[in-house]
Every structure is written in C-alpha cells, then in structure tokens.
Amino acid sequence: MRETFDIFLIVMASLALVVFIALHFFEAGYGYLFNRRYGPPVPNKIGWILMESPVFILMCVLWATSDRMGQAGPLALLILFQTHYFQRSFIFPLLLRGHSKMPLGIILMGMIFNTLNALMQGGWIFWVSPDGYYDNWFSKPYIYIGGAIFIAGMAINLHSDSIIRHLRKPGDTRHYIPRGGMFRYVSSANYFGELLEWVGFTIASWSWAGAVFAWWTFANLAPRAASLRRRYEEEFGDEFRKLHRKRIIPFIY
Numbered sequence: 001m002r003e004t005f006d007i008f009l010i011v012m013a014s015l016a017l018v019v020f021i022a023l024h025f026f027e028a029g030y031g032y033l034f035n036r037r038y039g040p041p042v043p044n045k046i047g048w049i050l051m052e053s054p055v056f057i058l059m060c061v062l063w064a065t066s067d068r069m070g071q072a073g074p075l076a077l078l079i080l081f082q083t084h085y086f087q088r089s090f091i092f093p094l095l096l097r098g099h100s101k102m103p104l105g106i107i108l109m110g111m112i113f114n115t116l117n118a119l120m121q122g123g124w125i126f127w128v129s130p131d132g133y134y135d136n137w138f139s140k141p142y143i144y145i146g147g148a149i150f151i152a153g154m155a156i157n158l159h160s161d162s163i164i165r166h167l168r169k170p171g172d173t174r175h176y177i178p179r180g181g182m183f184r185y186v187s188s189a190n191y192f193g194e195l196l197e198w199v200g201f202t203i204a205s206w207s208w209a210g211a212v213f214a215w216w217t218f219a220n221l222a223p224r225a226a227s228l229r230r231r232y233e234e235e236f237g238d239e240f241r242k243l244h245r246k247r248i249i250p251f252i253y
Contacts, residue, residue, distance in 0.1 A: 005128045006208075012120060013212045016219040023223035039108075041101030048093040048102070051110035055118040056085040062122030073134030074125045076143060077205050080150055081121060084197060087158070097165055098173075117213055121201075124209035146204025153196030156182050160190035177232060177240055185250035187232055187240075188225035192248050195221060222248050 042050075059082060068074045125134070137143050159181050167176040182189035198217045202210035225248035232240045247253055 002128055005123060009208055009212050013215060016216045020219035027227045038103035039105035042104050042107060044096050044100045044102050045093040047107045049089060051107045052085060052089040054111050055114035056082060056089050058115060058118035059122045062126050066126035068126050071134060073137030077125050080201060084154060120209045124207050142206045143204050146200045149200030150197050153193045153200055157190050157193030160193055175235060177236055186248055187229045187245045188248050191221040191225050
C-alpha cells in the first residue's frame, strides 16, 4: 500500500505543476474572474457546498473506518483539517452575499480535487503512515508549531473573507479595492491565509501528503492571485498600483 500511495503523491505533485503552468494562461473563471466558458452558472452558495463538502465527508469516513479513531495525534489533525472544511463547506456559503454564480465546470473540478485530497490526507494519517508514527505526537514540536501557523492562517483567511464580503452594500454591483488586515500587504490576503493554513498543516502532520497539498494550494492560488492583481490594475489603475501590494506572499511575491 505504501508504494502505491507514494506513486499517488508523485502523480498529484506533478499534476499540481501542470495546473500551476496552465493557470498562467487560463484564468480560473469564478468570483471576480467569472467566465461562462467553464460551464453553465450555478448559484455560489450551492456551488461552494457541492465543491467543498466531499472532502469533509470522506475524511470522516476514512477516520471512522480506521483503527486509529481514538488516537490523539490523528484525532488532533482531523480536528484541524475539518475545522477549515466545515467552515468552508457549510458556513462560508451561507455568509455569501448577492446572487453571484460559479461555473459548473469549476465545481466539478473542485469536487474531484477535494476527493483526491481527502484520500491523500486521510489516507496518510489514518491508513498509510507507519504504525506508531503519531504516538506521543504531543511530545513533539510539530503539532504545536504547525497548529499555531494553521490557526493564524485561518484567522487571516476568515478576516480577509469578511472584508471582501462587506465591500458592497445591498444592491451594489461595483467592484472595490479590499483594504485593511493583510490586504495592506497583498492583493489576495484571503489566499495568503489559506496557503498559511496548509503550510501549518504540513508541519503539524509532518507528512509528504501535507506538503503536496500545500504545493497544490500555491499552484492553484498563486496564478489566480496574479490574475486578480492584473484585474485590479486594469480597473483601478494608479489608485491600486500606488498601494504597492504583492500578490499573495507579503514582501515576497
């Protein structure tokens, strides 16, 4: 099983590289970058639930069917992971304002990736990692360092989402430059928060599976952050450029 899982991780990491390159030529057409060429539009609330909930459900199944249900280390990692995806699957969609749409193709691609990611993270934590790998995990630094980074990233992500959500008053359809919080430093502060979460999870789980997911997060969000910055520059010109924001990583990129 371990050999097959390692091949799975290599394939997933390689696909992330393909996605990273492709997204420099094709914008992911949802949100501010919505594009109908990716399929018929679906209401955002429904789209997010359909796209994000598979990973939450499958992680529960992988945990409940393993013999590590009661082990403290795997359980702590499950709680970290599921806290993010419970919010993203069932709370975030209900907080969305307006009547924006998401292309069906984007939803389907998200569902496929999230299913595969559950197999990566849950597969490693509950099934593939060597027996005893997570024994005495709370006596090691990984869970504390990674957990702190994860929590900081989630706080940034939630705060940034809140700023974006409150940019418009009811009935307003104009675009605005997000301000405050980590938007002082990057144009996609919500993406920076999410990337930080999964870097933290990688450390907390101390696994190649976590590292592949962090790489996937960067490969998916970094090109999108670059596209968003270009859109802001096109729409707001010098008003945006004079803010001197990076794309996704403060002071770096």
